[in-house]
Amino acid sequence: MRNQLEVSEKYSRYWPAITLGSLIVSALFLGGYIYANSALLESYLRLAAFAFFVIGFLSYFKLREGQITITYNLADEKNEMMITYSVRDQTIHEESIDLSDIKSIKVDQMPNRSLYNDFYKIDRSVRLKKKHMDGWLYLNELHGRMIPLSQENAQKIVTFIGDQIK
Template sequence: MKSTLNVSEKYSRHWPAIAVGSIIASILFFGAYVAVSDVLIGSYLRLAAFAFFVIGFLSFFKIKDGRIEIQFEVNQKNSNELDVEYSVRGREIHAELIELDDIKDIKTDRMPNRSLYNDLNRTDRSVRFQKKNMEGWLYLNEIHGRVIPLSEDNANKIVAFILSLRPDLN
């Protein structure tokens, strides 16, 4: 039985290209807006320039934030506790402690539908668990209200890791 598991957030390698391409498209649309004298076409070009600027700006934030790495480790002092550490570029951003005996059930599930992105991309997964003393399900991979998207493989690894620690959950 392994005592640690490291997984990472689902993160596209295309973010830098999206950011740079969107800013270039924004500049081109704005240049066309300045050159055009027709009011209707000019307003469409200005809207397109703004939309691409926003996409580029938000993409740069995604690049700046980086990929979140999640480490699950059995607590050295108490083997009934699971330390979960979230880090970006080697810097810890969040940590939590989960009592393994409190887990009643665990499963891989789709991401919560909180944005248009989740309507378009249905391949992202999350890990949900249910505590013995609570109704409803909680997200295991959640930081400050943001559920971290995982690939299906990484979500299944997390569930298998916790099931190896708690074989009675099967």
């Protein structure tokens, strides 16, 4: 039986291209705004330059944050699991879960907390139910942010934990 499982956050390889492309398009719209003669055209170009600048700026923050790696370690003596969240081999958060307190675990959709989740319903999360609670809890929540997982990684987590709680 394995004692460790490592999965990564669902992360697009297009973030660098989105960041650079948005900032370049923003600069082009800004240049068009500077050389425009019509007041209506100037306002449209200024709005477009600002919108692409914001997209580039926000995607830069996502790029700078990096991809989160989640490591699940089983303790040898106890019926406990340590969950470690790291970015670029630097630990940013650790938590432990008592496996004997878990009643069931499943793969589920991400919680609908943003407009992004209304359009892009492929991301998955892992939910668990504790023995002494009525509702379901999300497993990979880091500082109020749900870590999106692919279907394959979420299923690996459910299988790994499910083997331990049986």
